[in-house]
Amino acid sequence: MSMFGKDWENGVSIAKFKCTTNGPEGMWDTEMRIVKLEAGKRYFVVYDPFANRLMWFDGDRLGNIEARVAFRNIVELAMCDADEGSNLRGKS
Numbered sequence: 839m840s841m842f843g844k845d846w847e848n849g850v851s852i853a854k855f856k857c858t859t860n861g862p863e864g865m866w867d868t869e870m871r872i873v874k875l876e877a878g879k880r881y882f883v884v885y886d887p888f889a890n891r892l893m894w895f896d897g898d899r900l901g902n903i904e905a906r907v908a909f910r911n912i913v914e915l916a917m918c919d920a921d922e923g924s925n926l927r928g929k930s
Contacts, residue, residue, distance in 0.1 A: 855913045
């Protein structure tokens with residue numbers, strides 16, 4: 839079992855990103871999952887590699903959007919750290 843527990847482990851992975859970077863981290867690894875708790879409540883959960891924590895968003899439409907934005911922002915930062923994000927910043 840992971841350090842995040844069985845709810846995270848039993849979640850369904852819906853997005854995953856991993857890359858090698860030029861920064862002090864050396865590597866970025868993030869993931870987004872749908873997690874259903876025993877009580878039946880559903881959440882979108884994004885792993886935050888900065889703080890080594892999970893960010894929980896409600897399982898509704900708004901939570902889906904918020905989780906996707908959080909995941910995208912982490913991926914964009916990783917790509918910039920790997921010098922792959924130059925096109926994201928408008929450089930050629």
